[in-house]
Amino acid sequence: MSFDVICFDCDSTLSRIEGIDELARRRGLFEQVAALTDAAMNGELSLESVYGNRLELIKPDRAAIDWLADLYIAEMVEGAAETVETLRENGKLIHIISGGLRQSILPLADLLGIPEQHVHAVDVIFDEQGQYRDFARHSPLAVSGGKARICRRLRMHHSSLAMVGDGKTDLEAKLAGAYMIGFGGVVERSLVREQADIYLLDSSLAAILPHVL
Template identity: 40%
Template sequence: MKLVIFDCDSTLSAIEGVDELARVRGPEVFEKSEAMTNAAMEGKIRVEDVFGARLKIIQPHRDDVAKVGQLYLDTIEPDAVAVIADLKNTGWTPIILSGGFRQAIQPLAKHLGIERIEAVDLFFDAAGNYTGFDEQFPTTRSGGKPARIADLKKAYAPVRTVMIGDGASDLEAKPVVDLFVGFGRYLERPKVKAGSQAFIYRLADLPALLT
């Protein structure tokens, strides 16, 4: 068993899902959400300081989440399908670990052939109106990704674990994986690039790092 753990937003797809949910609410809400997302992903503020706050101002409808799910597919990382198929054929088990939303990520994961999604559940009422999120899920706070990876390692007992992502919350996983790969096709974050053991701009370059 070998685990390759992917961030989703700005890694497997070009978008940041939460910001696309905000875009539906107009330019002012989008600008606020985008600024908070960037500050958290650059490590300037804690994830927990923005996670609930963004959703509170966005108030996403279930239909909006479905639209973002399609947008993930429309903006899929060009190499993702082939790379993940190649990794699976060479004994790697891919997992998505994200601070994004499970319902939106599911179509992308299915398209990529990734069975396990570690992401945040959103809650809606019968009419599809937003009522909250899973506040206990680890990726809603700083340090959540390494904590979840530790749980995954206990469950799978892998001989090797690799993480790839673009943000500061991904880089936090470096101490608990065998290799942390920074990804910069969509957003090159200086802190992540400096801290990564390897840094790539195409997912097609990932398999060579894992041989």
């Protein structure tokens, strides 16, 4: 199969970490926050029921967001850079669609050669001192169904689209007619294994290439 656009989740797909959980670990709140994240990714809780709660607990300042940006890069999934480069060489458009924090994901995207306007994620809002104030509550990616909304927008301009990800929110892309590739190389989720169009357990992201080119 061949696709015009390949979309990637970020956490546990392009990078081995779950960003919000690592911010929580830095604040000594890992177990509390990770349980909420896992419940949302497994479809046990809605994303909107945990999104604001986690950020209110952590209150990540600008320094924490910069720290996370470095960690995303340090923990990049095996084969991620080569995979994105191969797709770009084959004329594919690459987008990141993530419920993560946009300012932390942008440096990873830049390293991978993905333009800023192709990064769909949730902005954090800081005060003048760089302290956490809020997040972009209007963002579709902070609620259930958001990834389907972004995919629908992209499909208005492109005929075929694939979504690569590890969680329930990535499955939502199927509602927009996307071909969903479940990536279990970092975290295996039974719901994704059952409902994805194809499910891969390889540790390298390069395993997707035969399925999208």
